[in-house]
Amino acid sequence: MTKKQKKILIRIIISAALLLFLHFVPSTGNRILDLAIFMVPYLIVGWDIVLNAFKKIFKGRLFDEEFLMMIATVGAFIVGEYPEATAVMLFYQVGELFQGIAVGRSRKSISDMMDICPDTAVVIRNGEEETVDPFEVEQGETLLIRPGEKVPIDGVITEGATSLNMSALTGESLPVEKNTGDSIYSGSINLTDVIKVETTAAYEDSTVSKILELVENSTDKKAKTEKFITKFSRIYTPCVVVLAVLIILICSLFTDMGVKESIYRGLIFLVVSCPCALVVSVPLSFFGGIGAASRKGILIKGSNFMETLSNVDTMVFDKTGTITKGNFAVDAIHPREVSADELIDIAALAESRSNHPVAESIVEAHGKHIAKDRLGEVSEIAGKGIRAVIDGKTYYVGNGKFMEEVGADYHECHLPGTVVHVSTGNLYLGHIVINDEIKADSAEAMEKIRQAGVKKTIMLTGDNSKVAEIVAKTVGVDSFIAGLLPDKKVSELEKILGNGRVVAFVGDGINDAPVLTRADIGIAMGALGSDAAIEAADIVLMNDSLGLIPSALKIARKTLRIVKENIVFSLAVKIGILILGALGLVGMRVAIFGDVGVLVLAILNSLRAMRVPR
Amino acid sequence: MKRSFKLEDLDCAHCAQKMEDAIAKIDGVKKVNVNFIAQKMILEAEDDRFEAVLAEAIKKIADVEPDCKVLV
Numbered sequence: 001m002t003k004k005q006k007k008i009l010i011r012i013i014i015s016a017a018l019l020l021f022l023h024f025v026p027s028t029g030n031r032i033l034d035l036a037i038f039m040v041p042y043l044i045v046g047w048d049i050v051l052n053a054f055k056k057i058f059k060g061r062l063f064d065e066e067f068l069m070m071i072a073t074v075g076a077f078i079v080g081e082y083p084e085a086t087a088v089m090l091f092y093q094v095g096e097l098f099q100g101i102a103v104g105r106s107r108k109s110i111s112d113m114m115d116i117c118p119d120t121a122v123v124i125r126n127g128e129e130e131t132v133d134p135f136e137v138e139q140g141e142t143l144l145i146r147p148g149e150k151v152p153i154d155g156v157i158t159e160g161a162t163s164l165n166m167s168a169l170t171g172e173s174l175p176v177e178k179n180t181g182d183s184i185y186s187g188s189i190n191l192t193d194v195i196k197v198e199t200t201a202a203y204e205d206s207t208v209s210k211i212l213e214l215v216e217n218s219t220d221k222k223a224k225t226e227k228f229i230t231k232f233s234r235i236y237t238p239c240v241v242v243l244a245v246l247i248i249l250i251c252s253l254f255t256d257m258g259v260k261e262s263i264y265r266g267l268i269f270l271v272v273s274c275p276c277a278l279v280v281s282v283p284l285s286f287f288g289g290i291g292a293a294s295r296k297g298i299l300i301k302g303s304n305f306m307e308t309l310s311n312v313d314t315m316v317f318d319k320t321g322t323i324t325k326g327n328f329a330v331d332a333i334h335p336r337e338v339s340a341d342e343l344i345d346i347a348a349l350a351e352s353r354s355n356h357p358v359a360e361s362i363v364e365a366h367g368k369h370i371a372k373d374r375l376g377e378v379s380e381i382a383g384k385g386i387r388a389v390i391d392g393k394t395y396y397v398g399n400g401k402f403m404e405e406v407g408a409d410y411h412e413c414h415l416p417g418t419v420v421h422v423s424t425g426n427l428y429l430g431h432i433v434i435n436d437e438i439k440a441d442s443a444e445a446m447e448k449i450r451q452a453g454v455k456k457t458i459m460l461t462g463d464n465s466k467v468a469e470i471v472a473k474t475v476g477v478d479s480f481i482a483g484l485l486p487d488k489k490v491s492e493l494e495k496i497l498g499n500g501r502v503v504a505f506v507g508d509g510i511n512d513a514p515v516l517t518r519a520d521i522g523i524a525m526g527a528l529g530s531d532a533a534i535e536a537a538d539i540v541l542m543n544d545s546l547g548l549i550p551s552a553l554k555i556a557r558k559t560l561r562i563v564k565e566n567i568v569f570s571l572a573v574k575i576g577i578l579i580l581g582a583l584g585l586v587g588m589r590v591a592i593f594g595d596v597g598v599l600v601l602a603i604l605n606s607l608r609a610m611r612v613p614r
Numbered sequence: 615m616k617r618s619f620k621l622e623d624l625d626c627a628h629c630a631q632k633m634e635d636a637i638a639k640i641d642g643v644k645k646v647n648v649n650f651i652a653q654k655m656i657l658e659a660e661d662d663r664f665e666a667v668l669a670e671a672i673k674k675i676a677d678v679e680p681d682c683k684v685l686v
Binding site: 274 | 623625626627628631632635647650651652653656677678680681
């Protein structure tokens with residue numbers, strides 16, 4: 001509790017004790033004396049509200065809660081309900097205090113959780129250790145990081161080897177071994193040995209600063225539900241005030257209940273005129289949900305994205321690097337006319353300038369020195385393959401379509417995988433089969449994604465349909481679209497979009513930024529250290545396991561459920577009080593108790609969003 | 615220019631909404647976001663009028679919640 005909150009708490013306790021005492025003391029029988037007595041607990045707890053209310057009258061802010069609270073309580077004094085007037089002010093302050101404490105707590109618990117960035121860094125300058133603010137460390141300086149310390153800035157280990165706990169970044173608690181030459185990320189904790197690290201970024205461009213910024217600013221992007229609450233709260237207070245005036249007029253003019261009772265009923269309306277419960281609990285729930293997600297290594301860039309994620313019914317996955325590991329390796333070499341060595345030699349030479357994973361796997365399988373001076377003109381034909389001149393002879397290395405085009409008598413392989421055919425002119429020389437491993441947890445994650453309520457899963461891939469079918473069957477996606485050129489992925493996604501579907505696209509963020517942007521929700525995985533992915537995606541998974549997606553779905557659905565519960569519950573109670581109050585069935589004390597009660601319950605409910613569901 | 619300010623003792627959520635509405639009406643403000651949860655204000659305004667806009671915004675904040683201070 002802050003000092004200010006403690007002061008208010010003391011005022012509340014004194015005032016409540018006095019009020020309770022007065023409850024057991026008989027009235028003096030003198031109205032003026034009674035009023036003076038009740039003024040004591042009233043002013044102890046509410047003097048600042050009354051003072052602020054007066055200030056606001058002069059500024060013309062007549063729909064402010066403090067002003068309305070003052071009118072309600074002063075009105076109650078005028079109609080002679082002294083204890084009620086005092087109780088209303090007392091409960092109003094209790095509600096405000098509780099709201100302040102709860103929000104402060106949750107803000108603190110989230111910032112503690114995000115306390116992954118150290119306040120100091122030890123930097124080696126002119127051979128001496130200096131302890132400085134991480135802000136002052138420049139790119140290229142050398143840091144000394146001892147066991148137990150947090151890595152303040154991204155860098156590369158120049159001396160030593162250690163294991164790091166990266167759970168604050170990835171949600172994965174198993175330590176990771178890092179050796180000299182490896183990159184490490186700020187926010188990791190050094191566990192075992194002293195290391196020296198050369199920084200590769202300034203503090204503000206480091207991973208940890210970016211994550212903090214994302215999470216802090218995430219509540220600025222408001223969800224539709226939040227916007228609705230904002231609009232609603234703008235009209236709610238004026239409407240209730242107008243209704244209060246109407247009730248007073250109608251009751252006193254058209255019924256025989258008398259002016260005093262009519263005013264009393266109208267005042268009940270003012271007591272519930274603050275939309276506080278909604279205005280506080282809805283953003284608080286989103287903030288809690290985003291905090292819970294970031295603790296698991298899931299960064300949600302806005303409340304709006306969390307809302308959309310909770311409605312996702314179709315998920316589209318990229319294959320390579322998302323469902324599979326993306327580590328291509330040559331499975332088989334089937335030569336014709338030439339030897340296996342000669343075939344791989346030709347293919348490796350032709351592909352040696354490409355950085356495509358398939359090309360790299362061929363070069364790796366070749367394993368020997370590549371004599372680039374044997375290579376003449378090389379041209380890449382998009383979606384088909386490569387035409388290369390080697391030792392003065394033209395070779396074609398690529399897919400079946402390419403072979404057809406050059407008229408080579410090729411045949412598809414009986415093995416599944418990506419097949420690279422080789423020919424010279426129309427003479428077919430054989431093919432190489434390349435495969436990619438499926439991630440160990442993809443199948444399990446796919447099942448959990450379905451359990452979390454996603455109705456349809458689709459896989460997109462540039463590979464041939466034979467490979468796609470096997471991967472799809474193994475991990476259990478509903479359908480797949482194979483043989484897609486990179487630029488066709490967007491148009492395929494566009495066909496899936498619309499029709500009332502809410503579509504998420506999951507990719508590794510490397511080649512699929514346009515698709516990530518186009519989907520209703522773009523989810524990039526394995527994004528640690530990849531700025532492009534963090535930029536393009538709406539939701540960023542810090543490690544490359546599909547297993548985080550079911551967790552993200554659960555957190556989003558839970559958060560939205562809490563938001564809806566709070567909206568329905570708060571409105572139901574408020575409207576209930578308004579109706580019962582108008583009919584004279586509840587008094588002011590019940591009304592304010594109900595109103596503050598709703599506020600407290602809604603806030604407590606929204607705090608549940610901070611807990612990570614299992 | 616876009617700057618972020620910490621708000622101290624911003625105690626009620628509906629007040630944050632009112633501040634935001636009031637500041638948005640100031641001449642020269644491009645975008646303003648008063649975030650109750652993060653206790654901060656992000657103010658985007660025309661460069662040459664920024665100081666004037668900020669002074670006006672601080673006044674509006676004090677109108678809504680006299681206890682709330684803007685840390686500049």
